[in-house]
Amino acid sequence: MLRISKRGSRGLRSRERGRSGGRGGALPKKQRKVRVEKLPPIPGLDLILETAAHLAGEKGEKVVKALAAGELTDEDLAKRTNLQVNQVRSILYTLHENRIVTYRREREENSGWYVYYWRIDPDRALDYLRQHRMEVLKKLEERLAEEESKIFFACEGGCIRMPYEEAAEIEFRCPSCGGTLQLQDNTAIINSLRARIERLQREFA
Structure with a gap:
């Protein structure tokens, strides 16, 4: 996940690897639990998925499907979708620019890094979809008038x-x-x- 220090610099926090004191070498890496904040059912999810696919293709649809379960970090999304973290970030930025997703950030007390948790923004997403479909409808009506006349x-x-x-x-x-x-x-x-x-x-x- 992308973390930003309280000074505004960017970077990724390094993780400690536990090592045993004997000759056995490094201990198996402990898997971090994926944090998911449950959200209520999302109205119009099918239409939001259709919009995500239009904006970011099949991968964008996969990201939105994962977010339907609750808010996640970009790293957690990468694990759930089998995409690269950089791919997920690019998709999230595209969806955010088009009002499909939003985020909140928390600062970790020990490191000072900011952690971003992403989620679907259903109201703004449906507003975007309605606006887009109104534009499509207008073009279709103009085309129909031309074909008929x-x-x-x-x-x-x-x-x-x-x-x-x-x-x-x-x-x-x-x-x-x-x-x-x-x-x-x-x-x-x-x-x-x-x-x-x-x-x-x-x-x-």
Whole structure:
């Protein structure tokens, strides 16, 4: 875990290794118990996991799943997710910047280092998700309006697709391959856009 001294410098605390007085060598290293402060069930966890995956990929989703059990340090998260500590820190910073997670810090009395405990911030995370989905919904609605109001032509080879006005200007010839631009039935595109819009609207309801 990242620890910061009370003077503000950074570093990692070294751990003592116990050694026996005889010839037997070093004693087995005692495993530190992972401290987990239990949190109440997190509302909207599935949506938060989806957002974490969007922001930080599969590894980000793994980190958030681990934090769903309670707050953890970056080292504890690395152990639970089988990721490198540096990877976990990078993911945590990304999630923190996007208001998915937050942290508290405690100073260890003996060393003076600060220890950071991370947790999911459900209210801020859901606010971010709602804002993001509102932006997506707006773009989908604009795209649907365009698809419903225009006639489209597409290259037979799949090179290009454009509205009638633009296709007419180039005499219905593909500028890439020279093929003929054909009238396209966009019914499937319209139905797909409507379905996506309806799903998002249900989630906001």
